[in-house]
Amino acid sequence: MSLIRGRFHKAADKLAAEYTASSSVDWRLYPYDIKGSIAHVRMLAKQKIISEKEAEMITEGLASIREEMEQGKFQFRVEQEDIHMSIEARLIEKIGEVGRKLHTARSRNDQVALDLRLFTKEAISETITRLRKLQQALVNLAERNKDVTLPGYTHLQPAQPVLLAHHLLAYFEMLSRDAGRFSDCRRRADVMPLGSGAVAGVAYNIDRDFLASELGFSRLSQNSIDAVSDRDFVVEYEAAASLCMMHLSRLAEEVILWSSAEFGFIELDDAYATSSSIMPQKKNPDVVELARGKTGRVYGRLMAMLAMMKALPLSYDRDLQEDKEGLFDTVDTLLSTLEVITGVIKTVKLNTENMERAAGRDYILATDLADYLVSRGEAFRSAHNIVARLVSYAIDRGKSFRELSLDEYQGFSPRFGQDVYSITVASSVAARDVIGGTAPSQVARALSRAKKLLGEVEGEGWS
Ligand code: ARG
Numbered sequence: 001m002s003l004i005r006g007r008f009h010k011a012a013d014k015l016a017a018e019y020t021a022s023s024s025v026d027w028r029l030y031p032y033d034i035k036g037s038i039a040h041v042r043m044l045a046k047q048k049i050i051s052e053k054e055a056e057m058i059t060e061g062l063a064s065i066r067e068e069m070e071q072g073k074f075q076f077r078v079e080q081e082d083i084h085m086s087i088e089a090r091l092i093e094k095i096g097e098v099g100r101k102l103h104t105a106r107s108r109n110d111q112v113a114l115d116l117r118l119f120t121k122e123a124i125s126e127t128i129t130r131l132r133k134l135q136q137a138l139v140n141l142a143e144r145n146k147d148v149t150l151p152g153y154t155h156l157q158p159a160q161p162v163l164l165a166h167h168l169l170a171y172f173e174m175l176s177r178d179a180g181r182f183s184d185c186r187r188r189a190d191v192m193p194l195g196s197g198a199v200a201g202v203a204y205n206i207d208r209d210f211l212a213s214e215l216g217f218s219r220l221s222q223n224s225i226d227a228v229s230d231r232d233f234v235v236e237y238e239a240a241a242s243l244c245m246m247h248l249s250r251l252a253e254e255v256i257l258w259s260s261a262e263f264g265f266i267e268l269d270d271a272y273a274t275s276s277s278i279m280p281q282k283k284n285p286d287v288v289e290l291a292r293g294k295t296g297r298v299y300g301r302l303m304a305m306l307a308m309m310k311a312l313p314l315s316y317d318r319d320l321q322e323d324k325e326g327l328f329d330t331v332d333t334l335l336s337t338l339e340v341i342t343g344v345i346k347t348v349k350l351n352t353e354n355m356e357r358a359a360g361r362d363y364i365l366a367t368d369l370a371d372y373l374v375s376r377g378e379a380f381r382s383a384h385n386i387v388a389r390l391v392s393y394a395i396d397r398g399k400s401f402r403e404l405s406l407d408e409y410q411g412f413s414p415r416f417g418q419d420v421y422s423i424t425v426a427s428s429v430a431a432r433d434v435i436g437g438t439a440p441s442q443v444a445r446a447l448s449r450a451k452k453l454l455g456e457v458e459g460e461g462w463s
Helices: 014-020 023-046 052-070 083-101 108-144 164-189 208-214 224-229 232-258 286-309 318-347 352-359 366-375 380-397 406-412 418-422 425-431 440-455
Strands: 149-154 157-163
Touching: 023 052, 023 083, 023 108, 023 208, 023 318, 052 083, 083 108, 108 164, 108 224, 108 232, 108 318, 108 440, 149 164, 149 352, 149 425, 157 164, 157 352, 157 425, 164 232, 164 440, 232 286, 232 318, 286 318, 366 380, 366 425, 380 406, 406 418
Parallel strands: none
Antiparallel strands: 149 157
């Protein structure tokens, strides 16, 4: 029988009980629930709300329930609604009447808010750790291939040559912003709600500061009504996860493109590729395709959460129980995606010759020719126009820039001289010597900044 149906004359309808039960989802909160309960009873004893002896019995009971959970011996019962009631019911079964004192000065509303905050804080730490590992893998790949150039693309058309390291560090920047967002989110998750009770606060002489320090929170919630109904931290995690997945989907997309026969820039390690059931020659990038695909479900979880919370009257409403499935799924999806993409990056084989070849193709140095004319006194817009006509001329004759004679160049502008032939991919890259540009010296600076950031414990420099 449920612990809390005292006022009713019959048990809940079976379907209604199953419909409202959440233990199949919220069982994952058990370590946080038990941790929170142990801190709570310690506080109750310290404040003489229950005796030391009672607190000890409850603490031991809770610890042994944790063991049952860890060994998979715990029986969930649907009539107990959720993990919180299941643990309490089991406690009473194990230690008897004294177990009924655990819920003194507490409501499931502040209890569930606490558990979810503890879960989210831990999830954030793990997320940041995995973001750093992926960043490290990108930095290592960049370091090992410092001198490789490839086309920088705009509109997926070759635009200007860039260093591969520069391209890889673009992802480093995105992931730094992600880590920054997760640590912002942690600040707002790091608020201790116990003491809020059901809605109005509790009518006992409790010590909230003690609870916060036992449970590792830096602040106390300041309004009980808000504290039991606030799930901003869930929305924020899911929003930060959505942005992060968007970044990962862009990386995944480039891995897919680059491993195609048409690009031929990279080859996936066999461990991260799949084969076709019909075409024996295929090496498919399913792993990264799924990373790209799972982005959609993470966005969906964010939208579901925002829609669920829209216009909810204060304070706690049972709708809020729907917060967990999406959060857990978001955390699982993001963590596994980060891990698998890190594996892909660590093991990917580069076909640097193909990259270099592509970097030297397709009039990719056209901007440099325009810049050359500017350095000889031409206005940029006119220089752009001259080079555009030159490109069209060269395309018509099937010639590259190198294959044009100086006469042909000078037919477009008398400013062209012999030194136009010294414009190369390397000179083009070296010329972009601005902070944030692709010149080797700038990229070397960016790499050492990245390594320094990864070396810092808390990543203070993360945006
Ligand atoms: N299972 C509920 C949840 O996850 C716990 C809180 C229930 N509170 C209540 N008053 N029914 O949100």
